[in-house]
Each structure stands twice: as structure tokens, then as C-alpha cells.
Amino acid sequence: MKSELIVDVQPTEVSIALTEDSRLVSLQKESRNISYAVGDIYLAKVKKLMPGLNAAFVDVGYEKDAFLHYLDLGSQFSSYFQFVKQALEDTKKVPVLSKMKLLPDINKHGSVTDLLEKDMTLMVQIAKEPISSKGPRLTTEITFTGRFLVLIPFSDKISVSQKIKTTEEKLRLRQLVESIRPKNFGVIVRTSAEGKRVAELNHELKTLLKCWDDTVQKAQHADVPSLIFEEESRIVSMLRDVFSPSFESIHVNDVETFSQISKYVDLIAPERHDIVKLYAKDEPIFDHFSITKQIKSSFGKTVSFKSGAYIIIEHTEALHVIDVNSGNRSKASNDQESNALEVNLRAADEIARQLRLRDMGGIIVVDFIDMNKSEHRQALYDHMKEVMANDRARHNILPLSKFGLMQITRQRVRPALDVVTAEKCPSCYGKGEVQPSLLFTDVLKEKLEYLINDLKVTGFIMYVHPFVDAYLKKGLISLYRRWKIELGGKFQILPDQSLAYLQYKVIDNKKNEIDLAEEKDLETSSTKSKSKAKNRNNEE
Incomplete structure (x- = not known):
């Protein structure tokens, strides 16, 4: 089975599509400025205790208070809180967890009022993103996730993925991790660690331990509430969850992201570094790989x-x-x-x-x-x-x-992906009346004239619906060719399957969108076009 990953990087959002035999099977979309994502760690304050729910509402800076249940405090909450209290009271040095003596586990059937108080400061991790009207769900069982290992402070337990079938390999990995992990740190060995050497696992473990030390140090000097840890790159963190060495290729349309993904693949699967490919064509990457059409139909x-x-x-x-x-x-x-x-x-x-x-x-x-x-x-x-x-x-x-x-x-840790396939009319903005489609080409030409003659923009691309693109380019002496001759030819018109029939967008040579689609412009353009058509008829 041929598996490919297509990464579409836009100014505000990143989309990752996984295809199997060219058929879309997974789609992830994430805003590039998203907050309160799973795995982020915050320094937060207890806002309100709810004994009836055996939970607390915690202020992490989100519009709705986050939810922290007693069962999400973790069995080692006493040790965790002693460490956090010590770290926040003495900000001149970072306490060393491996030298601490862990306290006994808390009572599984205890009450939240026994352990938490109003205005108490905690280090919390997002366990579930905000969904619908609910705030984030939190845990104080902090974890740091790598490709092969998951690091769990305040624990001495080693767990091995059940997807690793052979008993010998499970035993080898358990003994290997036991030999390299520091005291008071638990480890979960992920499926991808199967067959890996001690040097690779040790390198990742040291990286995760440094993340822990940096997070504690940042918490010591942070205001409440504030973000104290997030993934280095959200794109790499999304990729880490879906990456498989069996991928035939990874196509990405952004140079910076291409570099990040290449470094990541070099780190975890150096023998497969050539599967990462930069897509440099002007045609939208999802159109080129037939992803847009599959999204519309799926x-x-x-x-x-x-x-x-x-x-x-x-x-x-x-x-x-x-x-x-x-x-x-x-x-x-x-x-x-x-x-x-x-x-x-x-x-x-x-x-x-x-x-x-x-x-x-x-x-x-x-x-x-x-x-x-x-x-x-x-x-x-x-x-x-x-x-x-x-x-x-x-x-x-x-x-x-x-x-x-x-x-x-x-399992639900983030909102379900809801892609709206119905297209909002770009001409009437939902009023129910559209401008004459026959005059749409006049609107496009006016926009081109405005961009080139008034704004002095060159080297831009105007994207239109594929039907409109075909109409503009039909014939030996097409409208597109005449416009190129008349306006100097320093632009392109290309099809984009994600656009509605009478919709267009303009991208400059730095990949930024130029916003021209204003309702008043369309109305003005249509009025001008009608006047031009009337004048031509009178002349005839």
C-alpha cells in the first residue's frame, strides 16, 4: 500500500493529509496561532473548588476556566505539589527531582478539598482541548512525549507498548530503559522504539529531561497564568503522531517547514531523509494531489x-x-x-x-x-x-x-474536524441575488488593472474557479492572452478547486493574499460593466 503525506502550509493554518493508494484517509488542520493544545503546560491558579463534582476549575488564561478532576491529579500528587511549592518559593535554583524522596500515593477515593485550595498555584498540562462550550481539561500528571519514549516525572514505573508483540523485545527495552533513566522518572516505551539501540533512546531521554528542567525554570519566573511549555514546532508535533518510516513520500509547500520536517526525519529515520520533497509549483498543493476534490466529496x-x-x-x-x-x-x-x-x-x-x-x-x-x-x-x-x-x-x-x-x-482529545463543503456565494454574500456571471470577466479585468496600474503590484497570481480559468484561456487568442499583452504580462491566472464559481483570490510573490473581494467593489464593478455594455450597444 502506497502511503503519502501532503502538507499544505498557509499563513494562518497548516493542513496535513494522509493518503493510502492516493485515497484520503486522514486530514488534520491546525491554526498556526492555536492556544490550549494537548500537551501544553501552564502555570495556573485554582479558581473554584466543586466538591459535588470532586473537581476544581482552574484559570489558565482561557475565556472559560479549565476543568481539573480529582482523578487527574495523579497518584503522586503529594510529591508533585511538594516539588512545585519548593521550586516557586526558591527561584534562585531548580530543585533536582532525582534527589527527592517521593511521598506516599494519595487516596484514590479522596476528595478534591483535601488536596486543593482556592488560589493555589499549580503546573498543569492540557489533556483535552476546549470542545464546544467547554474549557480545556487538565491534568497534573505531567508528561513529555518523544518519538520513542514518554517521560513521566514523579514516577518509577516503566511501561512498554502492548503493540510490541515479542516478549524478548519487551524485556530488552525494559532493561535498557531501566539502565538509563534517572531516579523518580517513569518512562513509557512507544511502539516506534522497537529495535532501536541504546544510544538513540538515551539521546531522546536526555532531550526530554532537558525539556522538564527548562519548564520548571520557566515556571519559577513566570506570572500566573502563563504558558511555560509547548512543542518546538506544532507541525513537527502533528507529524510525530502520524509519521511512519513506510511513507513513500512527504510533500510540503513551504521552505521553512520543509527544513523542519527534513531535520526531524533525519533525526528519527536518517535512511529515509530523501522522502521529504519540496513542492514549488504555483498550482495549490492539495489540487495537484487531488486532495481538494476528495475533501469536498468526503x-x-x-x-x-x-x-x-x-x-x-x-x-x-x-x-x-x-x-x-x-x-x-x-x-x-x-x-x-x-x-x-x-x-x-x-x-x-x-x-x-x-x-x-x-x-x-x-x-x-x-x-x-x-x-x-x-x-x-x-x-x-x-x-x-x-x-x-x-x-x-x-x-x-x-x-x-x-x-x-x-x-x-x-478517544476524543480535540474537537471533531468539521469542514464546510457548502460554498458561500462570493457575489451576493448570502442575499440570494448574484451579479450577472457574464460580466464576471469584466470584474476580473478591473481588478487586474487596479493591481497593476494603481497598486503597482507585479509577479502576482490570481486564482479562479477551474471553469472560469478554462473560459479565460479558451481559443488561440484568449481573453487571458489579450489581458497579458494589454497589461504587460507580469501576472498569472491559475485554477484553484477550493474556490466557488464566482470567487477569486490574489497571492503576491511573497505568498501573501491581497484582499480585493469586497462587496461594494463587486457592485461598483458590475455597475461599470453594465454601463460599458450599454455604451457598446449604443455605438453599434
Whole structure:
């Protein structure tokens, strides 16, 4: 199976698309200025205790107070708090955790009021991003994640990934990590550590330990609340979670990001450094690899998947509901039972893909087409487990209920990805009336004249819908060619599949967008165009 990663870096957002045999299976979008992301560590203050919930609300600087439950304090909270208190009281030196004596574990069934007080200062880590109207969820069990290892201060436990199958390899890694880890630091050995040498693991462990020391030092001189640790590069942190040495290629359209990813791949898989490739064409990278079209067809309420069958996906605050419909597949076979099984099996493939693609978490309820035979229901359940096996998020699948419903729970640490596929009309701004599309070319020419003659901009690219691009460039002496001759030719017009029919955007030679799409401009341009057309008719 051919796996590729396509990274689209825009000024405000980064998108990473994972394809398998050119089919989109995972899409991650993240704002480049996002705050309160999973793994970030804050110096925060307890705002309010809620004994009824056995939790506290904590101020981390977000508009809504973050939520810290008693069970998220961690068994070693007493040792953790003693260390934090010592570090904040004496800011001249960083306390050495490996020289401390750990205190006994806290009571699993205790109360939050026994350990926390109002206005208490804590070091907290984001466990779940803000979702809907809720603030972030926190933990005081601090962890630092690397490619091979996860470092856990205030612990002496070593855990090895269950996905490493051989007992010999598990034992080797456990003994190896035991020999290099300092006292009072626990370690989780990740699946990617399988077969790695001690030098590689030791190097990463030292890097993670330095992150811990730097975070404590920053906390000693920080105001409350404030961010005291975040990943060096969000793009690299996103890549770390999806990267596999089996990738055939990684395409990226930004020079700086290309350099970051190349360094990361050189560090973790130096023999594969040549898979990272810089995409330098003017055509949008997602258009070139047919990602845009797949996004348009894969998101939205209704998703078709094979021979007319389709699924309907609805989102609520508490759960996601998926309904399977056979569409015109009902005419495909005289045997209703076998037809239902075929549609359900294909729907299971698409649902597994959609869960990864949209990063849907929490409770998912699937209403499959009713099947009477128990062996068919069992076959569907087994198939669903099989196609979900490659999903990295923790999940649990229950067999079909007597109502034909399948319940799935899937780990949720960030909001589900919701890509709006319906296009807002760029000409009427939702009013219901558009300017005459026949005059749209006049609008484009006026914008080009304004850019070149008034703003003196050169070397820019104007992106338009592919249909408009085809119209402008049709014929031997096309409109595009005439405009190039008339205006000096220091610009390009290229297609962009993500744009609506009467939409356009202009990118300068530094990859920055020039905002020209204002409603009043379009109205003025249309009025001018109508006047020009009227004058031409009068002259004729």
C-alpha cells in the first residue's frame, strides 16, 4: 500500500493529509496561532473548588476556566505539589527531582478539598482541548512525549507498548530503559522504539529531561497564568503522531517547514531523509494531489460511497449518529438479506475512514440496514473491528443491538474536524441575488488593472474557479492572452478547486493574499460593466 503525506502550509493554518493508494484517509488542520493544545503546560491558579463534582476549575488564561478532576491529579500528587511549592518559593535554583524522596500515593477515593485550595498555584498540562462550550481539561500528571519514549516525572514505573508483540523485545527495552533513566522518572516505551539501540533512546531521554528542567525554570519566573511549555514546532508535533518510516513520500509547500520536517526525519529515520520533497509549483498543493476534490466529496452531511449507497452523519453535543442507506442499491439484487449485508460491509469501510478523517470522538451510534441472520450480523461486527484496527485512537466497538444499532466509543482529545463543503456565494454574500456571471470577466479585468496600474503590484497570481480559468484561456487568442499583452504580462491566472464559481483570490510573490473581494467593489464593478455594455450597444 502506497502511503503519502501532503502538507499544505498557509499563513494562518497548516493542513496535513494522509493518503493510502492516493485515497484520503486522514486530514488534520491546525491554526498556526492555536492556544490550549494537548500537551501544553501552564502555570495556573485554582479558581473554584466543586466538591459535588470532586473537581476544581482552574484559570489558565482561557475565556472559560479549565476543568481539573480529582482523578487527574495523579497518584503522586503529594510529591508533585511538594516539588512545585519548593521550586516557586526558591527561584534562585531548580530543585533536582532525582534527589527527592517521593511521598506516599494519595487516596484514590479522596476528595478534591483535601488536596486543593482556592488560589493555589499549580503546573498543569492540557489533556483535552476546549470542545464546544467547554474549557480545556487538565491534568497534573505531567508528561513529555518523544518519538520513542514518554517521560513521566514523579514516577518509577516503566511501561512498554502492548503493540510490541515479542516478549524478548519487551524485556530488552525494559532493561535498557531501566539502565538509563534517572531516579523518580517513569518512562513509557512507544511502539516506534522497537529495535532501536541504546544510544538513540538515551539521546531522546536526555532531550526530554532537558525539556522538564527548562519548564520548571520557566515556571519559577513566570506570572500566573502563563504558558511555560509547548512543542518546538506544532507541525513537527502533528507529524510525530502520524509519521511512519513506510511513507513513500512527504510533500510540503513551504521552505521553512520543509527544513523542519527534513531535520526531524533525519533525526528519527536518517535512511529515509530523501522522502521529504519540496513542492514549488504555483498550482495549490492539495489540487495537484487531488486532495481538494476528495475533501469536498468526503465531508458534509451526506457521503456516497458505492453504487448509489450513502451514509448520513449528524453531530450532537453528546454523540455522533450515522445512518446507512442503500439508495438505489435496493434494486441490485433479488435477495434483500445479501444486499443488506453487502451495503453494510461497504458502509463499515467508509465509516472507519470517516472516523479517522473527521477525528470524531466520544460516542458514535451507527444505524445499519436491518439483517435477520445472526451470522450476517456477526460478520459485520468482525469486519468493523478489522477495518478499525489501523485507527490510532483508542476505541471500543459493541456488537449490533436487537434494534440493529452499533455503538462505538472513540478517544476524543480535540474537537471533531468539521469542514464546510457548502460554498458561500462570493457575489451576493448570502442575499440570494448574484451579479450577472457574464460580466464576471469584466470584474476580473478591473481588478487586474487596479493591481497593476494603481497598486503597482507585479509577479502576482490570481486564482479562479477551474471553469472560469478554462473560459479565460479558451481559443488561440484568449481573453487571458489579450489581458497579458494589454497589461504587460507580469501576472498569472491559475485554477484553484477550493474556490466557488464566482470567487477569486490574489497571492503576491511573497505568498501573501491581497484582499480585493469586497462587496461594494463587486457592485461598483458590475455597475461599470453594465454601463460599458450599454455604451457598446449604443455605438453599434
